Amino acid sequence: MDKRYQVFVSSTFADLQEERQAVMQALLSLDHFPAGMELFPASDEDQWALIKGVIDDSDYYVLVIGGRYGSTTEDGISYTEMEFDYARLRKKPVLAFIHQNPGLIPAGKTDLSDKAQAKLETFRKKVEDGRHVKYWSGADDLRAKVIQSISAETKRNPQEGWIRASRSADPALLESLRKEIDALRGELAIISLEAPSGSENSF
Template sequence: MKHIRYQVFISSTFRDLQEERQAVLDAVLNMNHFPAGMELFPASDSTPWEVIERVIDDSDYYVLIIGGMYGSTDSDGISYTEREYDYAKKTNKPVLAFLHQDPDTIPAGKVEMKPVARKKLQEFRDKLQNHHCKYWKNAQELQYKVAISLIQEINLNPAIGWVRANEASNEDLLKRIVALTQENDRLRELARAQAGQFNIPQPKTRRPGPVKLFYSYAHADEAMAQRLQMHLSLLRRQNVIDSWSDRRIDTGADYAGIIADELERADIILFLISANFLASDYCWDVEMRRALERHKSGEARVIPVILRSCDWQPAPFGKIQALPKDARPISNWTDEDSAFADVAVGIRAAAEQLTMP
């Protein structure tokens, strides 16, 4: 089976979004795709805009990040970021736009101070919000959302992309793939160098091997828990995850002790949310409490999976981003398999982030 790699153009202002760009670069690189952006371009005899057009033309997907700056403008007063977006739309590139959720909270040094620039930024945001876009608050959330969105876009709208040299048959294509593979290695080194230059924190390095997955759920929801496990079977077969639930406990074993040990070893802890979960004293008082402590300390990641409609938002985990898409309960989807598949895509992205080199 051919492993297709895609070139992803990353567009944004630069100085105010160094940490955020680095997070997105890491996400793209660790998905084994090729990031492209102005700071990665070599010196050239071409004008900057000619280079931009050429690279966008060669790219498969276009990712736009908007913070609090409109950015430098051309002779017409249009920022290069907005020009890049307009060109990507004109050439029918798949566009994934990510806007800062609350620009008023951005530090003063990273926002436009001139009224004209602020007005143009707001007009640009309004233009983007007329189409589909997502919102972010910090670099970590942006990285997660970009990874999820790219996976979903690739699944729904696969581009031509590139394949490895040993999987291609055309000699010219072979040479080009080899060159791109070498360029990918160079970009990885450059990204690491930039991270050191700007003191950008790197993701925690996890131990090698599959990500440990822990299911916290009420036994009344066991049927849905088993369906979720089936949808995660490919992740298990690919050695991405090693999932655990209390159904693996042998009769007569130390039930509470084994659960506590597995909870401490888990990298990702799934809360399977329903009224049954909220009513379970063991889920609430034991598993949820310790899981949220580990989530807060950065030792593990909690992901709520909304099985059925219930009043879960005021709970202690209510502000953690939930699955499936838009936290829509799985039981409310017309096709529940599509909902479980969406959850699987989200868990894959989270697991791949935790195993970044």
């Protein structure tokens, strides 16, 4: 059956609005459901708790890294890195897309402080370690690579996803399940009539 997947899109926001839009369009073109900060409903719930909940409900996690490390918590860790760590903790399939030439990113879309730049470089290396990443050079290039990567990942590593109710009620599948249930009921009836192993020695 054809499945639709929910994909969490993680990145810094202000500097990558065009790129995020490209990723959203790529996912929608594949009939998947993108989930990201710009799609979150207004809520009184704690922001981080809301983010974790959306990641929990997602089938895949897409990370896009540009020229900024992003806003940080009191501990000095960016929300983007926290999202990445949480997705790994929850064992979500991670697809990472990193800018190919950070030096060519316009100054207005990069970190200005040496400290932030150092954190971004450390984060990039962390993401690159132990996984295959894709490198992009523009919004159109990113869109094409997301389509390619998501298409391959959903075939290679399918997740729970969503299925239309009308399609899930496939008559052949239901009949197969009914026969399996009947067989299991028959086995259960036989087992219930037999004395448990070792009971002949009990008093």
